[in-house]
Amino acid sequence: MYNKYSKQYNVIAASSTVGIAQTTVVLEADRPFLQVQVKHAAELQCCYTSENSVEVHWIKQDGNTTLSTRSPRHAVELSQRVTNGSITVSGRLCGNLTFNPVELIDTGFYQCSLKGNDFNRVSHGTYLQVYQPMKKTLNLSESTKNRILTAEGVLLLLCALMPSVTLLWKSKRLNELEKKKAKKEEENIYQGLNLDDCSSAYDRIERSQAHGQYQDVGNIKDEEEQVQLEKP
Template sequence: MVAVTFLFLCFWAAGVHGDLSRIQVTLEPDRPSLRVQLSHTAHLRCCYSATRGAVETTWYISIQTVNGTSALQGVDRRDNRVTVDEGNLTAAGVMCHTLILKEARLNDSGLYQCFLNHSALRHSVYTHGTFLQVYRPMVKILDIGESTKNSILTAEGMLLMVAVLLHGTMMLYEETQSNEEEKGQKGRGEYL
């Protein structure tokens, strides 16, 4: 019985010690989405807290393919437009990594996530991610001011009112004329 208890305590101590050597990662909320105008700079962040320091971080982008599936690929750090900081520790003990994407292009749109990895980490982890949408701004066909628009609407309203009044007046005049003609025909018919 003593041997069984001794073996149980040894295995329990080994299990506790094994868990103590592991890193525990807690993910912080990511910004769900970010809209950036074409040719502007995008700043994407992923934050986490770890029980024993920083972990290795790699940025990935999930791109939507033609058939509706997504393809995961690493962000090319050799691209001159891409800058990745190695992480900043905040006062609350949270580690944040920033991906800076200069001169954003339309094909840069996608879900950006950090991949967290360390040999003492039980399972590698992807952060929640931020969906980056790069958009082309609308071009105004007529660049007119608000007061000009109001003047145009007022003029349209006045023209519509004049058209309705003219049409109504013309219909009343025609009705009056036809009534007078009917009275004239009835009156002539009585004298005949």
């Protein structure tokens, strides 16, 4: 009986010791997102407090997967470009993962794996996004840009003035055509008239108005004078 109870006591004590060891590691909040341009340096950090010795390892989940096809986490491969280290900041222990420089393949979700004698914990993690800026298709100087803007302004001005100028030119053309048409119609009115006939008719009208329509034959003294009467 004593051995049985003592064995159970030892198991409970050992489990409580492991629980205390796990609670001695306190993780701090990680930076959730970091965006870095390609060929630049990048540094990931996870900080914690612990009373026991801790080994820090970095694990990664690739960022080129979707939610339906998540890639498994794997250990980060260290090299001359990717290095791992640890520092102490204000009494805190921080694990650093440095990329110098960072590449497009480094995009992914990174977490710290904290391992001790009796515990193994994983930090909240940081998503590293590596982007490549867009390259200029045309490398233009400032003077060239100013000339292009000036040309665009002139073209816009011409586009605004051309409809008005065209409308004025059309209206002027229509006025000239109307004048030519009126002049031609006026010439057609007098085209069938004979000027000699018009002159003789005009003379007869003038003579009739000057002498009257009838002549008094009683006042003629010379009977031998030839009498010429005008017809009424």
